[in-house]
Amino acid sequence: MTEYAAAPVVAPTLARQSLFRRLLRNPVAVAALAFLAVVAVVAVVGRWIAPVDPTLSSLQLVVADPSAAHPLGGDSAGRDVLSRLLSATQISIAGALLALVVALLVGVVGGLIAGYYGGLFDTVSSWLTAIVMALPAIVVLLAARAALGPSIWVSMAIFGVLLSPAFFRLVHVSVRAVRDELYVDAARVAGLSDARIIGRHILGVVRAPIIIQSAVLLGIAIAVQSGLEFLGLGDQAVPTWGGMLNDGFAQIYRAPVLMLWPSLAIGLTSMALVLVANAARDELERSAPRARARRPPAAGSDTRVDRPAMILHPDDRRTSALDTDVLLRVRNLVVAYDREGEGSTEVVKGVDLEVRRGEVHGLIGESGSGKTQTAFAILGLLSSGGHIEAGSIEFAGDRLDEGGEGSYARVRGRRIAYVPQEPMSNLDPSFTIGSQLVEPMRVVLGLSRGEARSRALALLERVGIPDPAHAFAAYPHEISGGMAQRVLIAGAVSCDPELVIADEPTTALDVTVQAEVLDLLRDLQRERGMAVLIVTHNFGVVADLCDRVSVMQSGRIVESGPVDAIFDHPEHEYTCSLLGAILEDGDARKPLESHKEITR
Numbered sequence: 001m002t003e004y005a006a007a008p009v010v011a012p013t014l015a016r017q018s019l020f021r022r023l024l025r026n027p028v029a030v031a032a033l034a035f036l037a038v039v040a041v042v043a044v045v046g047r048w049i050a051p052v053d054p055t056l057s058s059l060q061l062v063v064a065d066p067s068a069a070h071p072l073g074g075d076s077a078g079r080d081v082l083s084r085l086l087s088a089t090q091i092s093i094a095g096a097l098l099a100l101v102v103a104l105l106v107g108v109v110g111g112l113i114a115g116y117y118g119g120l121f122d123t124v125s126s127w128l129t130a131i132v133m134a135l136p137a138i139v140v141l142l143a144a145r146a147a148l149g150p151s152i153w154v155s156m157a158i159f160g161v162l163l164s165p166a167f168f169r170l171v172h173v174s175v176r177a178v179r180d181e182l183y184v185d186a187a188r189v190a191g192l193s194d195a196r197i198i199g200r201h202i203l204g205v206v207r208a209p210i211i212i213q214s215a216v217l218l219g220i221a222i223a224v225q226s227g228l229e230f231l232g233l234g235d236q237a238v239p240t241w242g243g244m245l246n247d248g249f250a251q252i253y254r255a256p257v258l259m260l261w262p263s264l265a266i267g268l269t270s271m272a273l274v275l276v277a278n279a280a281r282d283e284l285e286r287s288a289p290r291a292r293a294r295r296p297p298a299a300g301s302d303t304r305v306d307r308p309a310m311i312l313h314p315d316d317r318r319t320s321a322l323d324t325d326v327l328l329r330v331r332n333l334v335v336a337y338d339r340e341g342e343g344s345t346e347v348v349k350g351v352d353l354e355v356r357r358g359e360v361h362g363l364i365g366e367s368g369s370g371k372t373q374t375a376f377a378i379l380g381l382l383s384s385g386g387h388i389e390a391g392s393i394e395f396a397g398d399r400l401d402e403g404g405e406g407s408y409a410r411v412r413g414r415r416i417a418y419v420p421q422e423p424m425s426n427l428d429p430s431f432t433i434g435s436q437l438v439e440p441m442r443v444v445l446g447l448s449r450g451e452a453r454s455r456a457l458a459l460l461e462r463v464g465i466p467d468p469a470h471a472f473a474a475y476p477h478e479i480s481g482g483m484a485q486r487v488l489i490a491g492a493v494s495c496d497p498e499l500v501i502a503d504e505p506t507t508a509l510d511v512t513v514q515a516e517v518l519d520l521l522r523d524l525q526r527e528r529g530m531a532v533l534i535v536t537h538n539f540g541v542v543a544d545l546c547d548r549v550s551v552m553q554s555g556r557i558v559e560s561g562p563v564d565a566i567f568d569h570p571e572h573e574y575t576c577s578l579l580g581a582i583l584e585d586g587d588a589r590k591p592l593e594s595h596k597e598i599t600r
């Protein structure tokens, strides 16, 4: 049985179909879309298909009944109602679209930046949004009309600004919900810039709610614009639905039918927009992607415990690396998190770590000892509230901790790659496997789409995926966890990194797949001569894979040295207890002994 057959179906197939295609299966949505399509066509060509000039007056046509030449009759100024209705459709829809475009530009762009980056822009823009929301829209529009004149375009642009908080808040909340998703971190690690991550992974998430909100707000813009025109506050020279309503209302006793046509246009268009929005919302709710939270922090490991300084194993001192051999050097690294009401809590408390070129280095310790936080600090991916409080991180002679986000961005995905613990959460469910492999290669290596595709297929084959072309076209929910981890390993090595940080890469996989993934990592490391820092709590993995190991306890490295030496003569009592615990465990003994045989 291939891994395809074993793939868990995480998302329904509906998720793959476009929203539009799903709407086409809903009869109400189809009727509403058909009506909107007619309105759109009339808006585009109405002015040219109008039988007569909509501004032309004729005394014979004043409040005239419908006739063959004038199917909807004449208005109070003797103008052809049908021609005015056709022309007014263009102006009314264009005015509402202008309001929508302004609201989208201000609200969506502002919401994306504020939600993604936070900080001062977030504070100031949230504050401004609250002020705009508190403004009475109609009063602002009346004041603008008095100050700037009756232009429908000016009124609608101002109304767009007044509508923008609806988009701002929607996008802001959605972006904050996904910006800490593991697949966003994975995209960052893969070397994608913030602009690409926002455009590809974040905007993709908010696109559907934006479409729904746009439909609703377009209806509101049509209604408000018509209201202003109806009150006589618009430009009387321009035919609009609201202006026609105003004219019809003035003739309500003589020719009530004059109110019917603009009322139908406004009412039916707004209703169709709301129906489409509701149908879209229902469809999205039916196929809502599963929310995936970050792994909650392990509890209770942040207590400050004074430990003796790290033991550098005697064998390690003898084989002390030349400076040029050291690829990654972490010195006295302290990582702390700001916790409300508790000040700052240290989770990494002075880590010293050296990874040499081409070696596999194990970082082992109990759960909550700070292994992942150390890895995230090296990658510049600490969660919000986390920061490097002290120490240094040097990669290939360059300080990463000194240059801000820019220095991490220069190496992440290019020279340092990352293989995560939970493969599924690190793949964006909205994109195919192929596109998630191709994009970083195009950005980092500057390959063309075709070149990146060939390289991705070759890598998929290299990491043991049985049908690379099929996997390339598959979505993450269509492959198994083991395949997803192989895909992420392929992605990690795709840009020829010097260092791969693998954070418990087999924890989420079943036992047989774990062994295969570890074999794959070891083979790739040997083939490419890259260094690997593997985070694990399993000494079996260390024995099987690593050249050197650092043992971590309560935020500190307590012992470090070559794997053989540490297995033969552990010096720190914590290392002894970890090894003791494993030697009592039947499962882990085998790889430990086989390692010793190999290395003897």
Ligand SMILES: Nc1ncnc2c1ncn2[C@@H]1O[C@H](COP(=O)(O)OP(=O)(O)OP(=O)(O)O)[C@@H](O)[C@H]1O
Residues within 6 Å of the ligand: 297, 298, 299, 300, 301, 302, 337, 347, 365, 366, 367, 368, 369, 370, 371, 372, 373, 374, 383, 384, 385, 386, 537
């Ligand atoms: N976002 C966060 N905010 C505050 N504290 C955190 C956060 N993430 C992790 N921590 C704390 O940092 C400490 C170290 O966590 P870390 O994930 O590095 O442990 P670990 O050794 O990798 O454990 P595991 O093997 O379970 O993954 C824990 O005490 C955890 O509670």
